[in-house]
Amino acid sequence: MTKIMMITKEGEAFLARIQEISGEAITACDQCGTCSGSCPMASEMDITPSEMIRKTQMGQQDVLSTKAMWLCAACFACTVRCPRGIDLSKIAEALRQISLRQAVDHIDIAGIPAPERARLPQIALVGAMRKFTS
Amino acid sequence: MKPTTQTKKRRSTKRDDSPQPVHARSSRTMFPYYPGCTLKTTAQNFEDSALATAAILGIDLVEIPRWNCCGVVSSLVENDRMHHVAPLRNIIRTQEMIAERGGEIESRLVTLCSMCTNTLRRTNLFLKENPEDLEAINDYMSLEDNYEGGVEIVHFLEILRERGFDAVTNKVSNPLEGLNAAAYYGCMLLRPKDIGIDDPEDPTIQENLISALGAAVIDTPYKKMCCGSYQTVQDRYAVAELAYDILTHAQREGAEVIITACPLCAFNLDDRQKEVRERHPDFRSIPVLYFTQLMALAFGLGEDALGFELNSVDPRPLLMAKGLLAPR
Ligand code: SF4
Ligand code: SF4
Ligand code: SF4
Ligand code: SF4
Numbered sequence: 085m086t087k088i089m090m091i092t093k094e095g096e097a098f099l100a101r102i103q104e105i106s107g108e109a110i111t112a113c114d115q116c117g118t119c120s121g122s123c124p125m126a127s128e129m130d131i132t133p134s135e136m137i138r139k140t141q142m143g144q145q146d147v148l149s150t151k152a153m154w155l156c157a158a159c160f161a162c163t164v165r166c167p168r169g170i171d172l173s174k175i176a177e178a179l180r181q182i183s184l185r186q187a188v189d190h191i192d193i194a195g196i197p198a199p200e201r202a203r204l205p206q207i208a209l210v211g212a213m214r215k216f217t218s
Numbered sequence: 219m220k221p222t223t224q225t226k227k228r229r230s231t232k233r234d235d236s237p238q239p240v241h242a243r244s245s246r247t248m249f250p251y252y253p254g255c256t257l258k259t260t261a262q263n264f265e266d267s268a269l270a271t272a273a274i275l276g277i278d279l280v281e282i283p284r285w286n287c288c289g290v291v292s293s294l295v296e297n298d299r300m301h302h303v304a305p306l307r308n309i310i311r312t313q314e315m316i317a318e319r320g321g322e323i324e325s326r327l328v329t330l331c332s333m334c335t336n337t338l339r340r341t342n343l344f345l346k347e348n349p350e351d352l353e354a355i356n357d358y359m360s361l362e363d364n365y366e367g368g369v370e371i372v373h374f375l376e377i378l379r380e381r382g383f384d385a386v387t388n389k390v391s392n393p394l395e396g397l398n399a400a401a402y403y404g405c406m407l408l409r410p411k412d413i414g415i416d417d418p419e420d421p422t423i424q425e426n427l428i429s430a431l432g433a434a435v436i437d438t439p440y441k442k443m444c445c446g447s448y449q450t451v452q453d454r455y456a457v458a459e460l461a462y463d464i465l466t467h468a469q470r471e472g473a474e475v476i477i478t479a480c481p482l483c484a485f486n487l488d489d490r491q492k493e494v495r496e497r498h499p500d501f502r503s504i505p506v507l508y509f510t511q512l513m514a515l516a517f518g519l520g521e522d523a524l525g526f527e528l529n530s531v532d533p534r535p536l537l538m539a540k541g542l543l544a545p546r
Contacts, residue, residue: 107296112372124444128456154452157446160292160409164418171410177294183382203489204451205260207333209532211448 095143104142105178112168113137118163125155133162133172133199140175153179154190158215180215190216246387247375248323250312251279254334261331261481268330268374270523274389277377279328282311290333291448292340303400305341306355312369313323314437326386330379330510334478339413373407373415375423375509383430392517393432394414398516398542399512400436400473401425404523405444406484418442424477424509426428427508428505431516436473437506438463445486457486458493465494465504477509486506505533515542 091099103110113134120132129152133141139147147153156176163171171195193201193213201209257265271280272537283307293301312327329335346367347350356364378386401424408421414457415425421442426433443464446457452505455545465487468476478484495501514523515537521527526534 105295108531111316115388124446124460125287125449127457127459155449155456157405157447159405159442159447161405161442161444164409164411165278173470174294174296181295193451196451200454205256205481205485206287206448207247207254207261207290208448210255210287211482213332214289214291214293215448216301216452 085127089142091143092120094146097143098145099140099143101182102178105181106171106174108170108172108174108178109168110137110170110175113141113166113170114168116167118165118167122161122165123156124159125157126211129155133176136168136179137172137175139178148179152176154216156210171186177215184216184218187218189218193217230270235258243356245271246278248278248280248319249324249326249328249343250282250315251328252282252285252288252308252312252338254329256481257331260528261484261508262409263341263528264330264481264484264508264510265524267508267514267523268520268521271510271513271517272374273379274517274519274521275381277383279374280315280323282315283309288334290337292337297351299351299358302341302344302351302355305338305361306345306359306365307362308338309369309371310343313365314363314368314413325368326372328372328374328465329384330374330479332373332404333482333536335371335373335415336413342369342371345410363476373479375407375427376415379423384431386427386513387432390431390516391474392516392542393448394512394516394542395432397433397537397542398472398474399428399433400437400438400441400468400471400476400486401428401509402438402441402445402468402476402478402483402506403482404442405447406480408442414426424479427509428477428512430513433512433516434534436472438464438468438473441469445483447482447486450482450486450490453491454490457499458490458497461490462494462501463486465491469502469504475511475533476504476513477505479504491531492495503531505531505536507533507541 117134120126120134123133132153136152147207153176158173160173165174185190253265289304316325403421408418411418428435446460450457484506491503538545
């Protein structure tokens with residue numbers, strides 16, 4: 085049985101944009117699920133990493149309002165295991181960039197309660213600022 | 219890109235006794251060294267223990283002048299030249315130091331923090347593989363010398379492996395007999411593959427060190443799993459759940475201490491035990507040490523090198539009870 089899925093014009097443009105920012109061959113994903121099975125943050129995510137790439141493949145822009153892309157810790161567990169050689173960490177970064185390039189920050193470092201902020205080492209703060217702020 | 223090639227997998231966690239040239243062990247070697255910012259603050263005990271143990275092994279780590287933060291994480295965007303500038307400045311500082319000191323210093327930059335290692339290596343590899351980008355960035359950084367591509371970035375653990383872990387054992391005056399230690403790698407030492415310092419699925423470098431120090435190696439499947447990294451800033455309880463899994467799996471295998479090479483892993487696994495206890499009242503705390511602190515202990519070094527007062531879970535009661543640390 086052949087199943088035909090439709091992708092809209094805007095969807096195609098969205099896919100092309102994410103492909104361009106990430107440099108990854110997003111359409112090569114065959115949904116094996118290895119990334120989701122390797123992801124340490126998957127249990128906290130609203131959609132799994134393999135759903136994240138599937139939605140992107142299909143040009144579904146609502147992927148941008150999921151929590152998942154912000155929960156990726158760029159740990160590269162999926163990167164080293166994907167049988168299709170796709171680096172999903174770069175796709176999650178590209179999705180975050182769509183929002184960050186509009187100068188919309190994901191977190192407010194100044195809003196972290198002072199005692200907690202004082203506890204956090206630079207390495208955590210600088211890393212979070214790089215990934216979550218524009 | 220890997221300075222040392224592993225021809226075969228070492229399943230055994232016994233000492234690495236590959237033959238080493240004698241001169242490498244007998245004379246002192248000087249390396250340029252990049253500390254990164256966290257080793258000057260919350261992880262000062264990482265730097266102190268590393269410099270002291272390196273000196274005992276005949277390795278002098280010379281801090282490069284005017285270094286800057288590498289940015290912690292690499293940009294994962296295609297051709298994002300701008301974010302290579304901060305790591306590259308440090309590589310150029312290294313190139314200058316090598317030129318000034320002629321043949322007396324190695325042309326490899328030694329790092330300790332896993333995240334700095336990863337970020338500097340990714341930039342170095344990117345620039346070596348993409349001459350056009352290197353040229354563009356060199357032109358952009360008009361006040362700096364051009365980077366010629368001759369610097370290598372090596373983690374201190376790789377230097378230990380290359381010189382042979384026997385050289386470490388030779389300096390042990392306080393063998394860590396009866397101590398069960400588990401190695402934790404996290405991500406940045408191992409992944410991506412072309413950046414990592416060991417086999418990404420079956421690393422042994424820290425296990426070989428643990429054995430060389432006389433402690434027992436505890437293996438745990440969670441040693442390569444991410445601790446949540448910078449997610450600790452936006453959701454500390456999500457990170458605490460990861461820490462709970464990592465720590466309790468090691469404990470179940472019998473671990474009494476865990477070693478790491480990353481100040482962020484250390485924060486998430488050590489300091490976040492406070493949050494772990496809030497969520498899991500049955501959790502028993504476990505000390506998390508830098509691998510260099512374990513070395514300093516086995517080398518019989520004093521408090522200045524050990525720096526245990528900066529560890530969140532104090533390892534001293536356990537070590538005293540085991541007769542590995544003199545009571546004060
Ligand atoms: S591991 Fe690779 S191929 Fe498999 S679902 Fe994930 S991205 Fe797709
Ligand atoms: S890089 Fe991101 S998506 Fe991939 S396994 Fe790690 S946290 Fe999950
Ligand atoms: S990664 Fe960290 S420790 Fe390394 S230099 Fe940057 S903030 Fe500092
Ligand atoms: S384990 Fe955690 S902090 Fe350590 S390198 Fe990985 S993400 Fe980083």
